[in-house]
Amino acid sequence: MDSELTDQLLRHLTAARWFAGKGRRAEVGSLTVLPWLTEVSQWPAVRVEILRVDYPPAEDPEPGEEDTPWPYELYQLLVAYHHAPVPGLQHAEIGRRTVEDLGPVIAYDAAQDPEACTLLWRLLLDGGQARGREAEVSFQRTDVSGLDASATPVPFTGQQSNTSVMFGDVAMIKFFRRIELGTNLDIEVHDALARTGVSDVARLYGWIRARWVQDGAPVEADLAMAVQKLAAAEDGWGLALDSLRAGEDFAADAAQLGRSLAQIHAALRRAFPTAEVDGAATEAIMNGRLTVAAQVAPVLDELTPGLLSVFADVGAGTLQTQRVHGDFHLGQTLRTPSGWKIIDFEGEPAKTMAERLAPDSPWRDVAGMLRSFDYAAATVPGPGAARWLASAREAFLTAYADGPLSSEQVATLQAYVADKAVYELVYEVRNRPDWVAIPLGAIRTLAGTPADQS
Numbered sequence: 019m020d021s022e023l024t025d026q027l028l029r030h031l032t033a034a035r036w037f038a039g040k041g042r043r044a045e046v047g048s049l050t051v052l053p054w055l056t057e058v059s060q061w062p063a064v065r066v067e068i069l070r071v072d073y074p075p076a077e078d079p080e081p082g083e084e085d086t087p088w089p090y091e092l093y094q095l096l097v098a099y100h101h102a103p104v105p106g107l108q109h110a111e112i113g114r115r116t117v118e119d120l121g122p123v124i125a126y127d128a129a130q131d132p133e134a135c136t137l138l139w140r141l142l143l144d145g146g147q148a149r150g151r152e153a154e155v156s157f158q159r160t161d162v163s164g165l166d167a168s169a170t171p172v173p174f175t176g177q178q179s180n181t182s183v184m185f186g187d188v189a190m191i192k193f194f195r196r197i198e199l200g201t202n203l204d205i206e207v208h209d210a211l212a213r214t215g216v217s218d219v220a221r222l223y224g225w226i227r228a229r230w231v232q233d234g235a236p237v238e239a240d241l242a243m244a245v246q247k248l249a250a251a252e253d254g255w256g257l258a259l260d261s262l263r264a265g266e267d268f269a270a271d272a273a274q275l276g277r278s279l280a281q282i283h284a285a286l287r288r289a290f291p292t293a294e295v296d297g298a299a300t301e302a303i304m305n306g307r308l309t310v311a312a313q314v315a316p317v318l319d320e321l322t323p324g325l326l327s328v329f330a331d332v333g334a335g336t337l338q339t340q341r342v343h344g345d346f347h348l349g350q351t352l353r354t355p356s357g358w359k360i361i362d363f364e365g366e367p368a369k370t371m372a373e374r375l376a377p378d379s380p381w382r383d384v385a386g387m388l389r390s391f392d393y394a395a396a397t398v399p400g401p402g403a404a405r406w407l408a409s410a411r412e413a414f415l416t417a418y419a420d421g422p423l424s425s426e427q428v429a430t431l432q433a434y435v436a437d438k439a440v441y442e443l444v445y446e447v448r449n450r451p452d453w454v455a456i457p458l459g460a461i462r463t464l465a466g467t468p469a470d471q472s
């Protein structure tokens with residue numbers, strides 16, 4: 019690859035919101051071009067290019083470690099090539115280059131290009147396929163009968179880690195940016211839940227799957243998923259903050275969220291394997307995560323004894339595990355006229371695929387939502403915040419468990435709440451240092467070391 023193209027790709031990548039490697043030294047490892055999705059001489063010419071980004075070590079390797087492979091990530095570039103500048107699309111320009119088959123062209127981010135998006139939407143509705151010598155892109159669909167092929171594409175402009183495009187009031191295609199080999203968890207869970215008939219998630223319309231050769235070996239990955247666009251959807255985090263600011267109670271919504279989560283958990287138990295795990299193993303995992311977290315947030319050192327005793331409560335018994343949401347918080351919920359819908363079943367972004375695939379305790383999701391209520395109350399402090407929090411917690415828990423929790427359940431839940439707060443502390447140290455006090459305050463309380471006593 020010539021250095022001009024490498025520079026162009028790096029510039030585009032590092033400026034993109036979805037690039038996860040910000041602040042790290044990154045190099046372009048390779049660019050794998052997937053087959054054209056458009057016919058010969060059709061404009062724009064659209065294809066997916068998989069960019070491998072390598073992260074060289076910050077320091078020279080120790081003797082003997084010179085051959086250690088660099089960590090890397092794969093990113094999806096969705097490219098629409100035009101032969102002339104497109105008015106209104108300047109913000110989406112990736113760069114100018116000469117491409118075999120096309121000649122001199124301008125590369126744009128196809129997700130911002132209405133013509134390219136319409137083409138992708140139609141390929142999905144038709145179940146299209148593009149085949150090359152060593153690569154293939156296929157559009158898989160579920161029941162798409164009656165969906166409007168001419169729905170207008172509008173890129174989603176809110177905060178997100180991937181890139182979504184809305185198609186009228188009909189559908190949303192989420193193009194995954196950081197590509198993970200294998201089946202995408204969000205697609206897998208939406209597909210499985212649809213089969214169980216659960217209505218607390220958006221309907222799955224289809225997905226885009228690719229196969230190519232990476233480092234000499236055949237690999238496959240999901241590039242995008244298409245789901246029902248939830249009409250008049252209001253984000254749960256925003257609604258919670260609004261209710262706090264208005265001095266209102268959130269109990270009714272919290273109870274509905276609890277019931278939705280219980281239904282989804284029941285459906286996930288039917289659709290995926292379950293297991294019984296030794297509590298001691300879970301305790302050891304939580305302890306291990308704490309040790310790693312303390313390297314990022316040394317304030318955890320003084321809180322470790324208290325946290326270990328909270329984790330010890332899961333050590334005595336056994337835990338029922340199953341497929342869970344994995345990163346359940348208010349930002350993953352949307353209130354619609356037909357009830358709450360849960361989105362984004364990909365688990366915590368910092369976990370490995372194997373960790374996110376493994377059955378886990380449903381208390382992890384319950385704990386996630388309790389932590390989210392705590393975040394909301396801390397974000398809008400005021401005289402009513404403590405009461406708002408207590409009532410939301412109570413309503414959510416009672417609705418989830420369909421009654422009061424036993425003392426063992428409370429102890430297990432506390433361990434998961436503490437584990438989640440430790441994860442959040444690391445997340446905030448890395449991403450939002452101004453928010454560190456929120457999980458840290460919770461950890462201090464759980465560890466029995468409130469700030470004024472430490």
Ligand SMILES: Nc1ncnc2c1ncn2[C@@H]1O[C@H](COP(=O)(O)OP(=O)(O)O)[C@@H](O)[C@H]1O
Binds near residue numbers: 178182190248361
């Ligand atoms: N099915 C849907 N219908 C309408 N809006 C949605 C739908 N799914 C997600 N959204 C909107 O897109 C936002 C980002 O979705 P999310 O799945 O969290 O993206 P990402 O994983 O890229 O961060 C959500 O906060 C919500 O506002």
Ligand SMILES: O=P(O)(O)O[C@H]1O[C@H](CO)[C@@H](O[C@H]2O[C@H](CO)[C@@H](O)[C@H](O)[C@H]2O)[C@H](O)[C@H]1O
Binds near residue numbers: 179349367
């Ligand atoms: O939605 P993501 O999968 O990207 O989740 C990550 O980012 C979340 C923040 O956007 C983070 O959530 C934390 O902050 C929320 C408020 O912004 C709060 O409601 C959550 O309870 C809290 O955990 C999440 O932990 C992280 O994985």
